[in-house]
Amino acid sequence: MKKTLPLLAFLMLPSQTYADYRDDIAYTQLQAEVGTLVPNASNIRVTQVEAAIGDDEIGYAWMPDVNSLSFSGKNIIDKTGGSNGFSGHSNGVANTFFGNTSSIASGIENIDVYSAEDWLLDGFLKPGQPENPITSSSRVANHSWVGAMTETDGDVFVLKRLDWVVEKNEFIQVTAMNNGSVNKPLLGNAYNSISVGRTDGNHAQGTLTLDTEYNSGRVRPDIVAPASSTSNATPMVSAAVAILLDQANNAAQGATTVIENGDVIYNGERSEVVKAIVMAGADRNTSNTATTAQIVDYREDVLTQTDNGLDSRFGAGQLNVYNNYQIMEAGEQDSQQDGGSVLIDQFGYDYDESFGNDQRVANYQFDSIEAEGLQLTASLVWNINIAADFENNVWADAILYDLNLSLFDVTDGVGNELLVSSSNSSIDNTENLWYFLEQDRDYQIQVTAEGDDFNWDYGLAWRIAPVPVPATIWMFITGLVTLFGLRKKLVL
Numbered sequence: 001m002k003k004t005l006p007l008l009a010f011l012m013l014p015s016q017t018y019a020d021y022r023d024d025i026a027y028t029q030l031q032a033e034v035g036t037l038v039p040n041a042s043n044i045r046v047t048q049v050e051a052a053i054g055d056d057e058i059g060y061a062w063m064p065d066v067n068s069l070s071f072s073g074k075n076i077i078d079k080t081g082g083s084n085g086f087s088g089h090s091n092g093v094a095n096t097f098f099g100n101t102s103s104i105a106s107g108i109e110n111i112d113v114y115s116a117e118d119w120l121l122d123g124f125l126k127p128g129q130p131e132n133p134i135t136s137s138s139r140v141a142n143h144s145w146v147g148a149m150t151e152t153d154g155d156v157f158v159l160k161r162l163d164w165v166v167e168k169n170e171f172i173q174v175t176a177m178n179n180g181s182v183n184k185p186l187l188g189n190a191y192n193s194i195s196v197g198r199t200d201g202n203h204a205q206g207t208l209t210l211d212t213e214y215n216s217g218r219v220r221p222d223i224v225a226p227a228s229s230t231s232n233a234t235p236m237v238s239a240a241v242a243i244l245l246d247q248a249n250n251a252a253q254g255a256t257t258v259i260e261n262g263d264v265i266y267n268g269e270r271s272e273v274v275k276a277i278v279m280a281g282a283d284r285n286t287s288n289t290a291t292t293a294q295i296v297d298y299r300e301d302v303l304t305q306t307d308n309g310l311d312s313r314f315g316a317g318q319l320n321v322y323n324n325y326q327i328m329e330a331g332e333q334d335s336q337q338d339g340g341s342v343l344i345d346q347f348g349y350d351y352d353e354s355f356g357n358d359q360r361v362a363n364y365q366f367d368s369i370e371a372e373g374l375q376l377t378a379s380l381v382w383n384i385n386i387a388a389d390f391e392n393n394v395w396a397d398a399i400l401y402d403l404n405l406s407l408f409d410v411t412d413g414v415g416n417e418l419l420v421s422s423s424n425s426s427i428d429n430t431e432n433l434w435y436f437l438e439q440d441r442d443y444q445i446q447v448t449a450e451g452d453d454f455n456w457d458y459g460l461a462w463r464i465a466p467v468p469v470p471a472t473i474w475m476f477i478t479g480l481v482t483l484f485g486l487r488k489k490l491v492l
Helices: 018-024 027-037 088-098 116-120 152-169 230-251 271-280 321-330 471-477
Strands: 007-010 046-050 053-055 059-061 075-078 110-115 140-143 145-148 172-176 194-198 223-225 256-258 264-266 347-355 361-365 374-381 385-387 397-399 402-409 418-423 430-437 443-450 456-466
Touching (some): 088 110, 172 271, 194 230, 223 230, 271 456, 321 456, 347 361, 374 402, 374 443, 418 430
Parallel strands (some): 046 110, 075 110, 140 172, 172 194
Antiparallel strands (some): 347 456, 374 430, 374 456, 402 418, 402 443
């Protein structure tokens, strides 16, 4: 591939009332209920990738203002080197991502910052070169920029390497969709990233046709956040991801593995699990107070209903860190086929490291639904397989396995299961359920492998909870229940 410079489009950051957005993503609610137990991501190293602003005469800037009190006590490293001062855009993104007073992940201390051009080319991904991307000690990267290489095959080189980094190194990439309706290939067209839009829906939707694997018709964004630009929505999600990683690490849940950078991670820190929790925890309907933007008609129009169970405008819905915390706190719960309990909790997740060959079905059954007005939200996530060692091959095959997610009413026993909801996309790498449950019925979630045998991993997250009440009401009822007061512990 001819190495060509990317064309970068900037997503400018408007002013933001930081305290307000934290109400709308349920961070204030989480603080009120668990207090000092809220993770602050102090153990998580992160990366911020920024489009450089300036010109050849005055120079270019991509760094936040490291001398600002907002970043006091933080170790912010210019990994590209040579930033000419600081960028206002970078400063705004950094404040939302890890700022001391304006971020939900204010405990983040160690931050690497790259210019987008350097990160794309020689500084990190190294597309078109016979070597692997750089190994980083960061666990989550924020990309509040969009753009394109000058040739389409260059876009594919970049996207495959990005997806490889997520799968092989568990380095989670949170990527912005473009503001407005015009789509850009980088980086929202990746499979394994978490793509972010805005609650008002004023962002690019779906994917572009770049080649046979990176094609159109897939659902993007994965999630939205209450901001007036995707530049600011994206670091809200990045901060939420950092919190989940910290929570999983502190809880020491599930099996461990050593990743490429030498860190030992637990199953709750897997890229598939974190993405599944973020999506399963999202609000399909909102009652925001800091913005007039609301989600009020999720999947109501057939034109917005996607094959993988999402809304084509909003993905899984709006970020909700309270729900995320509940799901992670409930812990990993294996399927029946992997030796798990016959019944699972009404919140939880699972990481299955080997699926699709000897095991092609995984069942997760709930006890009887005893209350009225409960909803199930579940998300199944797996990564596309970038099957190559870049040190020996600058190109790589992208292999997308086909998994499906179904919900059965199993009240009447074996042989009388009734399929009540399913998610069966053949081109996406997430499947999602959103279903109102009937009282006094038993339900079972089922993951199935489709097509030829394969051996791959997935993350599944779920929650069963009452239909959400408006944000202005929750504060009056938090004293009546504990964090898990609405959750029934299911045991044999």
